Amino acid sequence: MGEPWESHAESGRPDAAEARGTAYRSAVPGPLRPWQVRGKLFTPRGRHGVDAAEVRHFLDRVADDLTACYAEVARAHAENDRIKTALRQWQSELARRELAGIR
Numbered sequence: 001m002g003e004p005w006e007s008h009a010e011s012g013r014p015d016a017a018e019a020r021g022t023a024y025r026s027a028v029p030g031p032l033r034p035w036q037v038r039g040k041l042f043t044p045r046g047r048h049g050v051d052a053a054e055v056r057h058f059l060d061r062v063a064d065d066l067t068a069c070y071a072e073v074a075r076a077h078a079e080n081d082r083i084k085t086a087l088r089q090w091q092s093e094l095a096r097r098e099l100a101g102i103r
Contacts, residue, residue, distance in 0.1 A: 034070070035061040 037059050042050055 034066045037063040037066060
């Protein structure tokens with residue numbers, strides 16, 4: 001098994017995301033959600049563990065970024081739905097005019 005920083009091309013294994021034709025996802029099923037980041041706890045490692053306040057600050061920043069990303073995705077889906085609806089209406093109107101012989 002290769003190192004975590006080794007590219008899949010170097011290891012000779014196809015990337016799971018490449019196999020599915022999707023963007024990178026972690027091994028955990030489903031997308032990472034802001035509440036999962038905010039609720040993440042780290043196991044202390046001896047006397048020289050991580051600074052809990054620093055980790056918490058970082059995780060809050062990550063969660064805020066994820067919140068903004070999900071809001072943008074929702075906005076894009078809504079815009080996509082609006083455009084599809086407008087296109088269907090335009091196509092229906094065009095078809096009605098052509099059937100009626102009006103151009």
